[in-house]
Amino acid sequence: MINCIIVDDEPLAMSLLENHISKIDDLKLVGKAQNAMQAYKTLQNQTVDLMFLDIQMPHLNGIDFLKSLPQKPRTIFTTAYRDFAIEGFELEAVDYLLKPITFERFFKSVERILRTTADHTEDFILIKTEGMHRKLTLSEIVYFESQGNGIKVVLVTNESFISKSKITDLEQTLSGKGFVRIHRSFIINSSFVTAFSNNEIVVNNHKIAVGRSYKQEFETFISSVSRNKLL
Structure with a gap:
């Protein structure tokens, strides 16, 4: 459609x-x-x-x-x-x-x-918000942030909204699709990474801290990025 x-x-x-x-x-x-x-x-x-x-x-x-x-x-x-x-x-x-x-x-x-x-069918997910399921292509999502009982979804347009989804469920759904969990509260779209240090990553001008328990995943991601010269 x-x-x-x-x-x-x-x-x-x-x-x-x-x-x-x-x-x-x-x-x-x-x-x-x-x-x-x-x-x-x-x-x-x-x-x-x-x-x-x-x-x-x-x-x-x-x-x-x-x-x-x-x-x-x-x-x-x-x-x-x-x-x-x-x-x-x-x-x-x-x-x-x-x-x-x-x-x-x-x-x-x-x-x-x-x-x-x-x-060229593009991957998408359905996010429940305000009683409806919203279809989002993965390429328009910058990051997800866990907030209380829900998740904040931030789009490339800087629009954001809250969904009742769980971040652990999203992590499984997005596995292998270019998304990386770098903190217990954050999953980022690697396509929007513009800078990083040992403890912080910049995603479409948003600075996000890297959680201690996610250092290994983060380092694996950085190694992949460096090997493929994406940044």
Whole structure:
């Protein structure tokens, strides 16, 4: 399932895209926005895999909005103007659709994403929070921190939330997937390690102490990192 959002200030264009999306089982519409600010809030609160982004919008156009995002979802530009095509592709947009968008052209654009996703399925976990199970890809999780009866989950977007999960259960689930337990309260995603010392590690600008009983695991991780020249 690919989570997508529509960002467009034209109600008819948004309605047409919504109708196109509803015809493809593997697409799930998780949000709609009429401007860049609304879209930004949606991206902060939802896991978005694909964004249908209009270019000509009030206050901040689609190209400048995409440039401003530190973490960019795959994007298909939708516009009534051909003039922005080159700049759109320079931003590594998946496609550039001219309005009015036929379903045939829409499907051709989306089909390449569906095919790529099928070939490169990314690992994910389900985290229970606020009575719902939230799907998170492992690549967006920076670290887990045990807090009281729950766990704090910190994402690359700096968003965080509390889950009722147990850190020991997570350690088993994440075994062999690039996560390392360095403290009785912390499991980190090794992909985000930017610096370390004997007693401390920096993960995406967060400093975390290494627990005494986890020194061996930490040293094994550091040896692996040094051998593969990851840092």
